[in-house]
Amino acid sequence: MNIEKFQESMYKLIVETSTNLPKDVRRAIKAAAERENAGTRSAMSLDTIKNNIKMADDNVSPICQDTGLPTFKIKTPVGANQIEMKKAIYNAIAQATKDGKLRPNSVDSLTGENSGDNLGGGTPVIKFEQWEKDHIDARLILKGGGCENKNIQYSLPAELEGLGRAGRDLDGIRKCIMHSVYQAQGQGCSAGFIGVGIGGDRSSGYDLAKEQLFRTVDDVNPHPELRDLEEYVMENANKLGIGTMGFGGETTLLGCKVGVMNRIPASFYVSVAYNCWAYRRLGVAVNPESGEIQEWMYQEGEKIDFAQPAAQEIAAAVEAPVEQNVVTLTAPITEEQIRELKVGDVVRIDGMMYTGRDAIHKYLSDHDSPVDLNGQVIYHCGPVMLKDEEGNWHVKAAGPTTSIREEPYQGDIMKKFGIRAVIGKGGMGAKTLASLKEHGGVYLNAIGGAAQYYADCIKSVEGVDLMNFGIPEAMWHLNVEGFTAVVTMDSHGNSLHEEVEKSSLEKLAQFADRVYK
Numbered sequence: 422m423n424i425e426k427f428q429e430s431m432y433k434l435i436v437e438t439s440t441n442l443p444k445d446v447r448r449a450i451k452a453a454a455e456r457e458n459a460g461t462r463s464a465m466s467l468d469t470i471k472n473n474i475k476m477a478d479d480n481v482s483p484i485c486q487d488t489g490l491p492t493f494k495i496k497t498p499v500g501a502n503q504i505e506m507k508k509a510i511y512n513a514i515a516q517a518t519k520d521g522k523l524r525p526n527s528v529d530s531l532t533g534e535n536s537g538d539n540l541g542g543g544t545p546v547i548k549f550e551q552w553e554k555d556h557i558d559a560r561l562i563l564k565g566g567g568c569e570n571k572n573i574q575y576s577l578p579a580e581l582e583g584l585g586r587a588g589r590d591l592d593g594i595r596k597c598i599m600h601s602v603y604q605a606q607g608q609g610c611s612a613g614f615i616g617v618g619i620g621g622d623r624s625s626g627y628d629l630a631k632e633q634l635f636r637t638v639d640d641v642n643p644h645p646e647l648r649d650l651e652e653y654v655m656e657n658a659n660k661l662g663i664g665t666m667g668f669g670g671e672t673t674l675l676g677c678k679v680g681v682m683n684r685i686p687a688s689f690y691v692s693v694a695y696n697c698w699a700y701r702r703l704g705v706a707v708n709p710e711s712g713e714i715q716e717w718m719y720q721e722g723e724k725i726d727f728a729q730p731a732a733q734e735i736a737a738a739v740e741a742p743v744e745q746n747v748v749t750l751t752a753p754i755t756e757e758q759i760r761e762l763k764v765g766d767v768v769r770i771d772g773m774m775y776t777g778r779d780a781i782h783k784y785l786s787d788h789d790s791p792v793d794l795n796g797q798v799i800y801h802c803g804p805v806m807l808k809d810e811e812g813n814w815h816v817k818a819a820g821p822t823t824s825i826r827e828e829p830y831q832g833d834i835m836k837k838f839g840i841r842a843v844i845g846k847g848g849m850g851a852k853t854l855a856s857l858k859e860h861g862g863v864y865l866n867a868i869g870g871a872a873q874y875y876a877d878c879i880k881s882v883e884g885v886d887l888m889n890f891g892i893p894e895a896m897w898h899l900n901v902e903g904f905t906a907v908v909t910m911d912s913h914g915n916s917l918h919e920e921v922e923k924s925s926l927e928k929l930a931q932f933a934d935r936v937y938k
């Protein structure tokens with residue numbers, strides 16, 4: 422095999438997967454946008470998402486800054502040299518990282534050190550299988566960490582919130598799947614897709630669930646009972662009202678695919694792999710001699726480019742009630758300004774903000790800050806950054822990360838340093854809400870995955886601290902213009918996330934009655 426060509430083919434597969442959302446996923450997002458009522462937060466978020474998909478196409482830049490744990494599934498003809506292919510994939514991964522198409526995402530679990538090139542123990546994941554066809558089938562999924570954290574595995578029988586007992590039968594499986602969508606709320610950047618694996622052991626069950634994510638969104642399950650289950654979930658999960666980013670709305674789930682395998686008598690697992698709307702998976706058929714791409718997969722049907730809103734969308738936008746209060750803020754922000762904000766207000770930030778995610782929050786809890794954070798804005802974000810030849814940093818992708826991980830630290834840090842606003846996604850919990858009230862702080866929800874959209878709002882990188890934590894975890898000093906987010910937790914004790922969680926639990930309880938005999 423021409424291994425240089427194969428490496429080039431794998432590089433193309435990586436870049437396309439990171440930057441160009443598959444056609445079937447685009448169609449599902451378009452359909453979701455058409456279902457939402459104009460003028461709602463979910464509809465506005467979907468507009469941002471559509472815009473972002475288009476920007477990623479145009480810039481050939483990552484749709485979302487979290488380019489995940491690259492996972493390859495490769496089928497090879499008997500005799501193909503898998504050792505050579507693996508090396509070529511490693512090279513292609515390192516090159517794509519260097520070119521800003523992937524974020525350096527491989528972190529030593531003990532020391533916290535980022536390898537810088539996405540290579541390291543266990544990363545990327547490459548699974549080979551032999552088959553009797555004469556071409557190579559190479560598929561790649563870039564599944565981000567926020568949605569991966571929302572995967573869930575049930576061991577039946579189980580007692581589920583809102584649904585009661587889930588037994589060892591099809592109805593118990595149904596309850597687990599409904600619950601999995603509820604427990605994800607908006608934190609995995611809903612609306613999402615789920616792959617479900619019934620049976621197996623703890624690891625093969627999750628593998629089966631993830632395998633379902635390689636099916637096309639519009640395929641039909643050949644197994645009649647599973648087809649029925651998929652249809653049931655699609656119809657009913659959308660009645661939970663979680664909506665885009667957990668803002669409430671009509672579309673919570675964009676796809677549900679279920680697979681089954683045998684189990685052993687004592688175990689009965691239902692494993693669910695949750696994927697965000699930024700569902701990046703593609704595949705290619707490769708010639709085993711030339712190493713060249715013969716065909717791209719997931720290319721059937723219409724490609725929505727999201728370039729122009731459809732005529733009816735424009736009409737709906739014009740008719741939309743303009744109920745949102747838009748407030749412009751520039752740091753340093755005063756307590757009075759924060760106290761005026763209420764859940765539902767739209768905030769536009771101009772000026773400085775500082776990124777801080779997991780490593781920074783832990784660090785700030787027992788160290789001084791490298792910059793004065795009094796009255797400032799913290800952005801939960803781990804961007805993709807590239808340095809030019811003059812040594813200046815450029816933002817390639819910079820959407821929010823899941824905020825709830827900072828729950829143990831957030832309130833204390835805001836009070837300790839006088840921080841007035843935090844921006845992230847998915848919302849935070851009771852401890853932070855209490856601190857926002859006590860101290861005079863606000864939580865702003867940005868649109869998860871809209872990494873191109875937000876990168877465009879960043880006009881310059883003014884500096885960086887704590888680079889020893891690696892690019893995603895460092896504290897970047899960003900000068901922004903028109904950075905827009907929604908107040909979802911205010912300083913008066915209100916939280917949209919708490920409300921949506923409560924109302925979706927009530928709705929979930931409506932699905933407690935047996936459906937399958």
Ligand SMILES: O=C(O)C[C@H](O)C(=O)O
Binds near residue numbers: 487822
């Ligand atoms: O790591 C990130 O930048 C985001 C992550 O995928 C998340 O959803 O929290």
Ligand code: SF4
Binds near residue numbers: 567699869
């Ligand atoms: S930020 Fe959201 S869209 Fe991006 S990888 Fe995480 S869950 Fe997916």
